[in-house]
Amino acid sequence: MKSWGKWAAAAMMLAGAGTAMAQEVELRGKRTGDFMIGFGAVGVLPTNGGNVSLIGGTPQASNAASPLLDGTYFFTPNIALNLIAATTRHKLTVTNSALGTVNLGTVWALPPTLTLQYHLMPQSRISPYVGVGLNTTFFYGYGGNPSAPVNRVRVDATVGVAPNIGVDYEIAPNWLLNLDAKWILMQPDASVNSGLIRAQANINPFVISAAVRYRF
The missing domain is CATH 1.20.5 (Single alpha-helices involved in coiled-coils or other helix-helix interfaces)
Structure with missing residues (x-):
């Protein structure tokens, strides 16, 4: 025995x-020429702030979440370019105004962000990275039930930078898990009732995502 x-x-x-x-x-x-497609979920968490003409107060945008699609191309094992695509729906309000809290309805945001990343440990199973991106956010699909006498709200497209950190975890040669965080610095101009009231909305959201990536 x-x-x-x-x-x-x-x-x-x-x-x-x-x-x-x-x-x-x-x-x-990670190798030169790698291309990865990712699918997951993203949360957009505005930090909020800014100013409003005429009635005063602070513009606010609600938190939101949506599916996420992204693509990453590696010029070298360390240097990659990432593009994210997602769209989220936010409730808009003005708080602490002369009229109290004013409901401005809802709007959809489309914030494609192109980010240059540096991958610190490209040959490791756990591979962190840092980066900086260029963001352009478009606003569309206005709706909801705004407070009277609000009858028209518009938020202008805006351009800003986006510091970025994240990590990939290789679970198989062609499959990875990804966690990513961006801080998109955006301060779009907004108008209510064809410009009667104007505002600068310092939205500056944190964009947090988790995704599964496939490497070609």
């Missing part, structure tokens, strides 16, 4: 060594 125990222990050690070697082989790392 002792002999069988020794053989079983040796077999388990060999199996463990084989598994470790297999894991080493399976770790592919």
Whole structure:
């Protein structure tokens, strides 16, 4: 029986060594020319602020979430370009105004962001990165039930920078998990009732996402 125990222990050690070697082989790392497509979910969390003419107060945009699609291309194992695409619906209000809280209805935001990233450990299974992006946000699809006498709200498209941090985790040679955070610095101009009231909305949202990525 002792002999069988020794053989079983040796077999388990060999199996463990084989598994470790297999894991080493399976770790592919990032390479020049890699292209990854990701699908997941994103949360947009405005920090809010700004100013409003005539009635005073602070413009506010609500938190929102949506599906996310992104693509990443690697010029080198360390340097990549990432583009995200998502659209979220936000409730707009003005708080602490001369009229109290004013409901401005809802609007959809489309914020494509192109980010240059530096991947610090491209050959590791856990691969963090930092970057900076250029964001352009478009607003469309106005709706909801704004407070009277609000009958027209418009938010101008805006351009801003987006500091970025994130991490990839390689679960298989062609599959990765991704966690990503951006801070999009945007201060769009807005108008109510064809310009009767104007505002600068310092939205500056944190954009937090989780995605599964496939590498071609």
